[in-house]
Amino acid sequence: xxxxxxxxxxxxxxNISFKTIIAxxxxxxxxxLGGLTSCMRWLDxxxxxxxxxxxxxxxxxxxxxxxxxxxxRLLFGTIVxxxxxxxxxxxxxxxxxxxxxxxxxxxxLLIYSETxxxxxxxxxxFIAGICWANEFPVRRAMIGDVIPNKVAGKAFGIxxxxxxxxxxxxxxxxxxxxxxxxxxxxxxxxxxxxLIASLICLQVKSTNTHLMNQTDKKTLSSFxxxxxxALQYIKDxxxxxxxxxxxxxxxxxxxxxxxxxxxxxKEVLEVNPFQIGLLGAIEGTGALIGASFIAxxxxxxxxxxxxxxGSIFLTFCIFSFANSSIYLLSMLILFIAGFGMVSFxxxxxxxxxxxxxxxxxGRTMGALSLAIxxxxxxxxxxxxxxxxxxxxxxxMIVSFLGFAAMIITGYIWPDIRKKITxxx
Numbered sequence: 001x002x003x004x005x006x007x008x009x010x011x012x013x014x015n016i017s018f019k020t021i022i023a024x025x026x027x028x029x030x031x032x033l034g035g036l037t038s039c040m041r042w043l044d045x046x047x048x049x050x051x052x053x054x055x056x057x058x059x060x061x062x063x064x065x066x067x068x069x070x071x072x073r074l075l076f077g078t079i080v081x082x083x084x085x086x087x088x089x090x091x092x093x094x095x096x097x098x099x100x101x102x103x104x105x106x107x108x109l110l111i112y113s114e115t116x117x118x119x120x121x122x123x124x125x126f127i128a129g130i131c132w133a134n135e136f137p138v139r140r141a142m143i144g145d146v147i148p149n150k151v152a153g154k155a156f157g158i159x160x161x162x163x164x165x166x167x168x169x170x171x172x173x174x175x176x177x178x179x180x181x182x183x184x185x186x187x188x189x190x191x192x193x194x195l196i197a198s199l200i201c202l203q204v205k206s207t208n209t210h211l212m213n214q215t216d217k218k219t220l221s222s223f224x225x226x227x228x229x230a231l232q233y234i235k236d237x238x239x240x241x242x243x244x245x246x247x248x249x250x251x252x253x254x255x256x257x258x259x260x261x262x263x264x265x266k267e268v269l270e271v272n273p274f275q276i277g278l279l280g281a282i283e284g285t286g287a288l289i290g291a292s293f294i295a296x297x298x299x300x301x302x303x304x305x306x307x308x309x310g311s312i313f314l315t316f317c318i319f320s321f322a323n324s325s326i327y328l329l330s331m332l333i334l335f336i337a338g339f340g341m342v343s344f345x346x347x348x349x350x351x352x353x354x355x356x357x358x359x360x361x362g363r364t365m366g367a368l369s370l371a372i373x374x375x376x377x378x379x380x381x382x383x384x385x386x387x388x389x390x391x392x393x394x395x396m397i398v399s400f401l402g403f404a405a406m407i408i409t410g411y412i413w414p415d416i417r418k419k420i421t422x423x424x
Contacts, residue, residue: 042170063383074373167284175277286338310343
């Protein structure tokens with residue numbers, strides 16, 4: 001009788017938590033902003049990969065353009081995290097959206113006027129990358145501010161689930177636009193969506209206005225102290241260390257494979273841009289199903305295990321994708337890979353948020369953004385390997401190295417592969 005009662009209480013708590021999350025207006029606004037920006041992120045990555053390959057006919061230069069687009073995370077991740085804790089997050093997010101809108105408008109104009117070249121494209125992608133580096137720690141730190149820790153997994157499950165859904169829409173839409181209307185229309189679409197996001201952002205209430213009264217917020221010495229505090233905080237938290245380590249491994253060895261999907265599509269599978277877009281969309285479909293399961297079925301104690309083993313599973317799927325020369329088989333593999341991708345993406349943010357005190361979240365999210373900054377180096381690595389040994393072999397090499405690195409990470413930080421016994 002008591003067991004039944006406990007079961008009902010747990011189910012009621014799950015339902016109440018979900019309803020409470022959705023009823024939160026500030027979460028809904030941040031959730032909508034996340035959906036819009038994520039959709040444009042995947043649309044941009046698809047168009048950028050295909051257009052760069054058509055412009056240069058070089059797998060290495062495709063990898064290099066993504067290096068330029070993502071290197072700001074590595075360069076500015078920690079600084080962004082500190083700024084996020086010290087200044088109005090809403091203003092930071094709004095400025096980022098406005099700059100992104102103008103940047104993509106400029107890219108569309110350069111392509112339309114036929115004055116675009118690889119150097120100009122690289123410069124604009126670097127500028128866009130600075131703004132993308134802001135969006136990740138700022139918006140998700142804001143979600144952490146408005147959602148209690150106990151339901152953070154569900155909240156970020158909803159947010160990442162939406163991101164997974166946009167991974168269906170973004171690549172398919174990008175491929176369709178590129179195949180029928182061309183890259184100019186694609187980048188004008190991104191420009192308009194970010195203007196809309198800017199208007200939505202104006203409705204968001206700042207969640208850290210109390211920090212605006214700090215008298216030393218702009219001094220160099222206080223910034224250095226904040227960096228030291230963040231490093232010490234991570235040093236004292238083994239679960240947070242493991243989370244960061246897995247993030248570095250996956251962004252270095254696993255996720256850069258997506259940059260090579262357009263090259264695989266054209267060179268190996270010999271399909272058109274829309275079909276290449278569907279490859280990204282099918283992975284998003286698997287991720288959406290996986291995110292729904294995580295949001296409703298996975299409890300707090302299993303967050304780390306889902307994160308670690310889901311990441312290992314993803315490296316295996318990437319290796320399998322590299323071995324496929326059949327379009328339908330490649331689609332099936334990427335659909336399954338979506339489950340591993342969302343396990344990583346959901347728990348990466350969730351573990352960082354729930355194991356961090358509110359006043360440190362901007363800094364730890366900045367550190368996480370810095371860890372994600374391993375991605376640019378991974379893009380260079382996979383581009384170099386693809387150019388030297390062939391695209392398929394390059395992907396196989398990095399995915400195997402990723403698998404091995406994950407095993408080592410699990411050995412060094414065992415907390416990341418075990419049940420969480422208490423909230424950090």
